[in-house]
Amino acid sequence: MAVLNICTYPDPVLKQKALPIEKIDDALQDLIRNMVDTMYQAPGIGLAANQVGRPLRLIVFDVTPKDQPRNPRVLINPEIVCAEGSQSLEEGCLSVPEFYSEVKRCSKVTVRGLDTQGNPVELEGEGLLAVVLQHEIDHLDGILMLDRISPLKRALYKKRRQKQLKSKDETG
Ligand code: NI
Numbered sequence: 001m002a003v004l005n006i007c008t009y010p011d012p013v014l015k016q017k018a019l020p021i022e023k024i025d026d027a028l029q030d031l032i033r034n035m036v037d038t039m040y041q042a043p044g045i046g047l048a049a050n051q052v053g054r055p056l057r058l059i060v061f062d063v064t065p066k067d068q069p070r071n072p073r074v075l076i077n078p079e080i081v082c083a084e085g086s087q088s089l090e091e092g093c094l095s096v097p098e099f100y101s102e103v104k105r106c107s108k109v110t111v112r113g114l115d116t117q118g119n120p121v122e123l124e125g126e127g128l129l130a131v132v133l134q135h136e137i138d139h140l141d142g143i144l145m146l147d148r149i150s151p152l153k154r155a156l157y158k159k160r161r162q163k164q165l166k167s168k169d170e171t172g
Contacts, residue, residue: 002034003041004052006094007109009161011053014095017050017053018140020077024118028076029057032116035060036072044094048137048139051095059136063128075121078113078137089131093145097164099157103148105134 007013021028031054039047039060046061057077064071085107092100108126111133115121125133135145146154 002038004034004038006042006047006051007053008095008097009146013050013053013055014139014144015142016050016055017142018050018057020057021114022109022115024076024116029116031037031056032058032060032074036074039072040070042094045128046136047094047153048136050139050142059133061132061136063132069077071163073123074116075111075113075123076115076118078111078140080109080134080137081112081122083111083134084108087127087130089128091135091145093135095139096146096157097161099146101145101149101153103131103135103145105131105148109133111137119166120143 014026024042031049035047035049035052035058038052039062040116049056049058056076058134059078060072060074062070062072063166083106086104087107088102090100091103092143108124109130111123123133138144147158
């Protein structure tokens with residue numbers, strides 16, 4: 001098991017558009033396992049590869065309630081093929097420390113991608129699952145939840161984050 005370092009705002013890798021995965025090899029399986037471990041360790045309910053510094057189109061997620069057995073899901077080259085309705089749920093992001101905000105998103109999405117063996121899969125999600133799928137696929141396009149909130153909220157967070165980073169510098 002390896003827990004990877006999670007890149008945080010304003011790391012430029014988070015702004016990068018991730019590249020499609022063309023080869024599913026052992027190195028990719030290692031990355032997938034490590035991302036799953038990293039997600040549980042954080043703890044979080046979703047993680048995109050660019051959050052661990054690898055701009056590849058790969059996401060892992062698990063929205064299973066805490067009192068139920070873990071069910072890690074993996075999607076390679078995920079794509080939203082259908083989206084409808086709207087909902088606003090409170091979101092957080094492992095790359096945006098100490099920040100939570102409601103984000104307006106579609107309430108139901110259909111996503112196509114590949115599983116860890118390269119087989120095509122189609123997944124339909126509503127509620128929290130729909131949020132996680134949209135949030136993680138946004139990451140692959142270099143979009144953070146910060147880009148989906150009001151300019152005022154974003155400005156306030158940026159200010160707070162700069163202060164945080166500065167005080168971290170000062171204390172070593
Ligand atoms: Ni995130």
